[in-house]
Amino acid sequence: MFDKVSAPAMSDTVAQQLLKQIEIGSFAATGKLPTEAVLAQQFGVSRTVIREAISRLKNEGVVEPRQGSGVFVKEHGAIRPLRIDYAEAIEPSSMPHLLAVRRAIEAEVAAEAARRCTDRDIAEIDAALANIDEAAAAGRDGVAEDVAFHRKIAAVTGNPYFIKTLNFLNQYLEAGVAVTRRNEATRDDFSRQVRDEHAAIVDAIRARDPMAARNAALTHLYNAERRLSQAGIC
Amino acid sequence: MFDKVSAPAMSDTVAQQLLKQIEIGSFAATGKLPTEAVLAQQFGVSRTVIREAISRLKNEGVVEPRQGSGVFVKEHGAIRPLRIDYAEAIEPSSMPHLLAVRRAIEAEVAAEAARRCTDRDIAEIDAALANIDEAAAAGRDGVAEDVAFHRKIAAVTGNPYFIKTLNFLNQYLEAGVAVTRRNEATRDDFSRQVRDEHAAIVDAIRARDPMAARNAALTHLYNAERRLSQAGIC
DNA sequence: CCCTCAAATTTGTATGATGACCTTATTACC
DNA sequence: GGTAATAAGGTCATCATACAAATTTGAGGG
Numbered sequence: 001m002f003d004k005v006s007a008p009a010m011s012d013t014v015a016q017q018l019l020k021q022i023e024i025g026s027f028a029a030t031g032k033l034p035t036e037a038v039l040a041q042q043f044g045v046s047r048t049v050i051r052e053a054i055s056r057l058k059n060e061g062v063v064e065p066r067q068g069s070g071v072f073v074k075e076h077g078a079i080r081p082l083r084i085d086y087a088e089a090i091e092p093s094s095m096p097h098l099l100a101v102r103r104a105i106e107a108e109v110a111a112e113a114a115r116r117c118t119d120r121d122i123a124e125i126d127a128a129l130a131n132i133d134e135a136a137a138a139g140r141d142g143v144a145e146d147v148a149f150h151r152k153i154a155a156v157t158g159n160p161y162f163i164k165t166l167n168f169l170n171q172y173l174e175a176g177v178a179v180t181r182r183n184e185a186t187r188d189d190f191s192r193q194v195r196d197e198h199a200a201i202v203d204a205i206r207a208r209d210p211m212a213a214r215n216a217a218l219t220h221l222y223n224a225e226r227r228l229s230q231a232g233i234c
Numbered sequence: 235m236f237d238k239v240s241a242p243a244m245s246d247t248v249a250q251q252l253l254k255q256i257e258i259g260s261f262a263a264t265g266k267l268p269t270e271a272v273l274a275q276q277f278g279v280s281r282t283v284i285r286e287a288i289s290r291l292k293n294e295g296v297v298e299p300r301q302g303s304g305v306f307v308k309e310h311g312a313i314r315p316l317r318i319d320y321a322e323a324i325e326p327s328s329m330p331h332l333l334a335v336r337r338a339i340e341a342e343v344a345a346e347a348a349r350r351c352t353d354r355d356i357a358e359i360d361a362a363l364a365n366i367d368e369a370a371a372a373g374r375d376g377v378a379e380d381v382a383f384h385r386k387i388a389a390v391t392g393n394p395y396f397i398k399t400l401n402f403l404n405q406y407l408e409a410g411v412a413v414t415r416r417n418e419a420t421r422d423d424f425s426r427q428v429r430d431e432h433a434a435i436v437d438a439i440r441a442r443d444p445m446a447a448r449n450a451a452l453t454h455l456y457n458a459e460r461r462l463s464q465a466g467i468c
Numbered sequence: 469c470c471c472t473c474a475a476a477t478t479t480g481t482a483t484g485a486t487g488a489c490c491t492t493a494t495t496a497c498c
Numbered sequence: 499g500g501t502a503a504t505a506a507g508g509t510c511a512t513c514a515t516a517c518a519a520a521t522t523t524g525a526g527g528g
Binding site for chain 2: 011015016019020023024025048051052055056059060080081082083084085094097098100101103104105107108109112157159160161162164165168
Binding site for chain 4: 243244245279280281282283300301302303304
C-alpha cells in the first residue's frame with residue numbers, strides 16, 4: 001500500500017555501497033572494479049544482484065563495463081551532473097541527510113545575504129515574510145510562500161549556484177516540507193516558533209551580522225528537522 | 235572517441251523502447267507493464283535482459299516494480315538533475331560563487347564530523363593530514379592528498395550527499411585548487427598557513443566541538459578564496 | 469456478507485552454462 | 499633476437515532453469 005515499506009531491494013543496497021566505495025576512491029588504484037564473481041562473494045549475493053547494481057551505475061555514467069575486460073570507473077571525461085536517485089531520496093532515512101545539505105547551504109546563504117543585502121533587498125525580504133503570515137491568515141498552508149521567502153534570501157546573495165542547489169534539493173524535500181507546514185498550521189506553538197525563527201534570520205540580515213544570520217538559519221533548520229521527526233516524517 | 239561502436243547492448247535498447255512505450259502511454263490503461271515473462275517473449279530476449287532494462291527504468295524513477303504484484307508506471311514526473319554549464323563554471327567570475335557553495339558544505343561537514351566521528355575516524359583523518367605533509371616533503375604538489383583529506387572528513391559524516399555534492403563541485407574547482415596548491419608550495423607562509431588551518435579543523439573535530447569545527451572550516455575556505463585571488467585565479 | 473486460508477501469479481534471487489570479446493603468454497617464423 | 503601469429507585464460511553478456519518471497523485471487527466455511 002505505502003511504497004515506503006516495500007523495497008529494501010538487495011541490488012539497491014549493493015549499488016549504493018559500490019557507488020560509495022567508488023566515490024571514496026577505493027578502486028582508484030586499478031581504475032576498475034573487481035570481477036562480478038569476486039564482488040558477488042564479497043557482498044554475499046549472487047552475480048545476478050551484482051550485475052543489476054553495476055547496470056545502474058553504468059546507466060548513471062559512473063562505470064563502464066567492457067566485455068571481456070572488466071568494469072572500469074569512468075573518469076569524468078564529461079562533467080557528471082549531480083543526480084540523486086529518487087527512490088533513495090524519498091526513503092525516510094535519507095531525509096536527514098538531504099536536510100543537512102540544505103542546512104549547510106541556507107546557513108551560508110544567510111551569512112552572505114547579511115553581507116551583501118541592500119535596503120531594498122531587506123524590504124523585499126520583509127514583504128516575503130509578511131506573505132507567509134497572510135497565507136496563514138487566509139487559511140492556506142503557505143508552502144509556496146515559505147519557499148519564496150527562502151528563495152528571496154538566496155537571490156540577494158547574487159550567487160546563482162545557491163539558488164540552483166536549493167531548487168534541486170527542494171525537488172526532494174518538497175513533500176516533507178508540505179507535510180511539516182500542514183502540521184505546523186495545526187499547532188500554534190509550532191507556527192509561532194517558525195515565525196520567530198524566520199524573524200530572527202531577517203533581523204540578523206537587517207543588522208548586517210553574517211555570524212548571527214548563519215546561526216539563526218542553522219537554528220531554524222535544526223528545529224525544522226526536529227519538527228519533521230516529531231511529525232513522523234523522518 | 236568512438237567508444238560507441240562496440241556496445242549497443244541489448245538491455246539498453248530494450249530500456250529505450252520500453253521507455254518510449256511508457257511515454258506514449260501504452261500501459262496507461264492498467265498502469266502496469268506486462269509481466270517480465272511476457273515482455274521477454276515479446277522482445278525475443280531472456281528475462282535477464284528485461285530485468286536489467288526494468289532495473290534502469292526503476293532507477294530513473296519511471297517505474298516501480300512490486301514483488302508479487304507487477305511493474306507499475308510511476309506517474310511521478312522527471313526529477314531534474316543539477317547541471318552547471320561548464321563554460322560558465324570555469325569563468326573567473328564564477329569561481330567565488332562555486333567556492334561559496336563548497337564553503338557552505340565543508341562547514342557543515344566539519345560540524346557533523348565533529349559530532350559523529352569515532353576514535354578510529356580521527357586516526358584516519360590524522361593519517362590523511364600526515365599524507366599531505368609527506369607529499370609536500372616529497373616535492374609533490376599534494377593536490378590528491380588535499381582532496382583525500384577533505385573527502386575523508388566528509389566520509390565520516392555518513393552523509394552520501396555531502397560526498398556527492400563535494401565531488402560534483404570538485405569537477406569545477408579542481409583546476410583552481412591545483413593552481414593554488416602549486417602556488418602555496420612556492421610560498422612558505424602560505425604553506426604553513428594551510429597546514430595550520432587544516433590542523434585547526436582536525437583539532438576541533440578531535441575535541442568533538444561542532445561549532446569550532448565549523449568555524450575552522452569556514453576560516454580555511456575564506457582564506458583559500460583569498461589565496462586564490464592573490465594568485466590571480468579569481 | 470465477511471473472514472480465513474490456500475493456490476496461483478509475479479517479482480527477487482540463486483545457479484550453471486555458453487558465447488563474445490579482451491588480455492596475456494606462448495609459439496613459430498624470419 | 500625480434501616480431502607476428504596463435505593459443506590459453508579471464509571477463510562480461512546472455513540464456514535457461516529453479517526456487518524463494520510477496521502479493522493477489524478465489525474458493526470455502528461461518
